Amino acid sequence: MDSRQLLVDTMSELMWERGYADTSPRHVRERSGVGQGSMYHHFPTKRDLALAALERNVQDLLPATSELDGQGDPMTRIEAYLMRPRAALKGCKVGRMTQDPQVREDPVLLAPVARAFAQVHDSWVRVLREAVAAGQLRADLDTERLAHTLMAVLQGGYVLAIAQQDPGPFDDARAGALDLLRAAAPSHQNTGRTA
């Protein structure tokens, strides 16, 4: 792996483990084994490196919407996306950055996070519209709004799980969202409850 990539991967790990404020260029050099000259050649400032690390985290996140973007029955895709295995106690690498004090005050560092969420929102809106068109959701639901609700369920579920150090509240939150979506079918079609 080249030293630039190694620096970015290491910064991504350290921001994840320690946050931005508490990660120093020296930590990055020590863990990556990349020398000071090479580091400053690629990234003149810690912020430059953090931006590259955030861009990398976003690239990791986006393929995850493949269930939403796929083909086939919309509610099945929604369920697959909501319920697939997620590391509840680790949280979302991208969403978590909004709570890092120095990141949230820096528009440049927040930009990749904002872009990623906008893209996930688009995927949600598309699949929800397909569910309405397929008669699986009431036509009077505002799909733009509902897309934010469902994104918030996942992001907030991580917060609840970490607080309790238990994945239970995360699993409850998403299963409860699925219960509500099913209850919001036009004619109360009973498609079964999740376990």
Next chain:
Amino acid sequence: MDSRQLLVDTMSELMWERGYADTSPRHVRERSGVGQGSMYHHFPTKRDLALAALERNVQDLLPATSELDGQGDPMTRIEAYLMRPRAALKGCKVGRMTQDPQVREDPVLLAPVARAFAQVHDSWVRVLREAVAAGQLRADLDTERLAHTLMAVLQGGYVLAIAQQDPGPFDDARAGALDLLRAAAPSHQNTGRTA
């Protein structure tokens, strides 16, 4: 105000602004004007002070469930709690601590956060059960689960709003949750859409 209280209030502010890792005892002394001797008398370590600050934040949060715990029509109370003015771009002082790397790894610091969320969950379960009993929500909904869904909508809504630097996604997320709750009425009672 006594120096102990001043230290706790200052630590609460600084953890909010800068996070735990980036807040030093010196920052606290400089902002509070409390001397080193007095500080170490009250709080031998930064962690002792952080714990007191977290307990204080929890005390600030809990009266906020008064809408849920009140009397009167359950769905009206649910709507009042979900939709009341909240500083979307600041986030939840308590929930945010789960994303602070050093806090989330410290069971003692997480304990007040876990306790606060457990108490909010109890309030949610009670009002949701009342809504079921009043015929406002389908009786087959799992209220324990749904309580976590609705807590997650608020916690996750903050994440989305901060990412976009726009309260819109937060307001969407909670309004969308209310839409779903109304759609989950036993007989599709149309109680009106939120604006």
